[in-house]
Amino acid sequence: MSRLKSKLPGSGTTIFTVMSQMALEHGAINLSQGFPDFDGPALLRERVSYHLEHGHNQYAPMPGLPELKNQIALKISALYGRDVDPIDEITVTPGATEAIFCAVSVVVQPGDEVIVFDPSYDTYAPSVILNGGVTRHIPMVYPDFRIDWGRVKDTINPRTRLIILNTPHNPSATIWRQEDIDALRELVTGTGIYLLSDEVYEHIVFDGQPHLSLLRFPELAERTFAVYSFGKTYHATGWRIGYCVAPRSLMAEFVRIHQFINFSTNTPMQYALADYMRDGSAHHLELGAFYQQKRDLFVQLMAESRFRLNKAAGTFFQLADYSEISDEADVEFAGRMTREHKVAVIPVSVFYEQPPKQRVIRFCFAKGDDTLRQAAERLVAL
Numbered sequence: 001m002s003r004l005k006s007k008l009p010g011s012g013t014t015i016f017t018v019m020s021q022m023a024l025e026h027g028a029i030n031l032s033q034g035f036p037d038f039d040g041p042a043l044l045r046e047r048v049s050y051h052l053e054h055g056h057n058q059y060a061p062m063p064g065l066p067e068l069k070n071q072i073a074l075k076i077s078a079l080y081g082r083d084v085d086p087i088d089e090i091t092v093t094p095g096a097t098e099a100i101f102c103a104v105s106v107v108v109q110p111g112d113e114v115i116v117f118d119p120s121y122d123t124y125a126p127s128v129i130l131n132g133g134v135t136r137h138i139p140m141v142y143p144d145f146r147i148d149w150g151r152v153k154d155t156i157n158p159r160t161r162l163i164i165l166n167t168p169h170n171p172s173a174t175i176w177r178q179e180d181i182d183a184l185r186e187l188v189t190g191t192g193i194y195l196l197s198d199e200v201y202e203h204i205v206f207d208g209q210p211h212l213s214l215l216r217f218p219e220l221a222e223r224t225f226a227v228y229s230f231g232k233t234y235h236a237t238g239w240r241i242g243y244c245v246a247p248r249s250l251m252a253e254f255v256r257i258h259q260f261i262n263f264s265t266n267t268p269m270q271y272a273l274a275d276y277m278r279d280g281s282a283h284h285l286e287l288g289a290f291y292q293q294k295r296d297l298f299v300q301l302m303a304e305s306r307f308r309l310n311k312a313a314g315t316f317f318q319l320a321d322y323s324e325i326s327d328e329a330d331v332e333f334a335g336r337m338t339r340e341h342k343v344a345v346i347p348v349s350v351f352y353e354q355p356p357k358q359r360v361i362r363f364c365f366a367k368g369d370d371t372l373r374q375a376a377e378r379l380v381a382l
C-alpha cells in the first residue's frame, strides 16, 4: 500500500487535549481547556431527561428543530435587532465547530485566501486548509491584542475570500470596539469578501460593555456567517450543539454541506433548549455577571502573585504574563506548571503561526470558586 499522505501534516493533537491529558496524569487542577466544572441549569437538564423519556430519540430535522430555530430567531431579534428567518437563515449544528467548518467550506475554493487574526482558535486554519485555501495570519500582540487594520488592508487582495473574526476573543479575552466594526465595514464594502464571525462567547462580556455582534450591522450581516455555541452558554460543552446564522443565499449552500457532514444535531437537547428558551429563562442575560464575579475573584486572588494580569473584557479566560517568574518559552513553562505546581494552563504561543516574543499563558476561570482559590494558592507561591 502506498503511504498515506496527511491533509493536515502540520497539526498534532490539539493543545486542549494535550493539556487536559497532562492535567489528568499529574493530578493537576485543570485551568487549561475551556469548559466549566459545573453543570448548566437544572431545569434545562430536566427537560433533556423528559425528552429522552418521551420518544425524542431519532433524527432531528436536518437543518434543526423548528421550535428551537424559532427561539433562536426571537433571541437574535431581541438582542441584536435583526429579523432572521428561522427557516432559511438558521441551522442548528453539532457545536460551533461544525458550523465553522461548513461556513469555510461554503466559500473557500482551492487557492482562495482567508485572513485570520492570531492568536486564533485552533479549528480555523485546518478548516481552511482542508478546503484547499491558504491562511494569511495577522498577529495581535500582548497586552492589547488590537487588530492592525492598516495591515489588514495591505493583506487584502483579489484572492481574499473570507475574513474570520472572533469577539469576545479566545484566547486574548478582548472584545471588539465600535472602531473595529467601522474599520471592517470600510474595508469590505464593495468587495466580494465574506465574514465568519465566531461569537460563541456572545453573552460573556464584562463591565457593562455591549457585545458587538456583526448581526447588528446590516451592511456586515449581509456577508456574514455568525456562529454560536449552546455549549458555552448553558455550561454544556459536551452536548455538542450550536448554530449558524447567515443570509438565505449563503445558508442554502451551508445546509447543502451540513447535510453530508453530520446530517442533523442531537434531538433531545434541541427539544430541551427550545422549551427552556421559550419559557423565558434569563440564564443567558445573567451569564456576563456570573462570569464577571469569577473573573474578579480570580484576579483578586492572583493580586499577590508574580503573574501580571490585565482583566479579561470577555470570555471565561484570563491571560497572565509570567516574565517575572521565568524566562522559559510558554510551552515549557505550561508543562512545568502542570507537572511541578499542579495547575494546568494553555500556552498562548500555540495559537500563532509565528509566535511573537511574549511570555503569556491562559487560565480558564469557568471553575467553582473553591477550585479557583486552590489554584491561586499554588500560583501565588510561584
Ligand SMILES: Cc1ncc(COP(=O)(O)O)c(C=O)c1O
Pocket (backbone or CB within 6 Å): 034, 094, 095, 096, 097, 098, 121, 166, 169, 170, 198, 200, 228, 229, 230, 231, 232, 237, 240, 241, 242
Ligand atoms: C472561539 C471558539 N470558537 C468555537 C469554539 C467551539 O465551540 P463548540 O464547543 O460549540 O464547538 C470554541 C470552544 O472552545 C471557542 O473557544
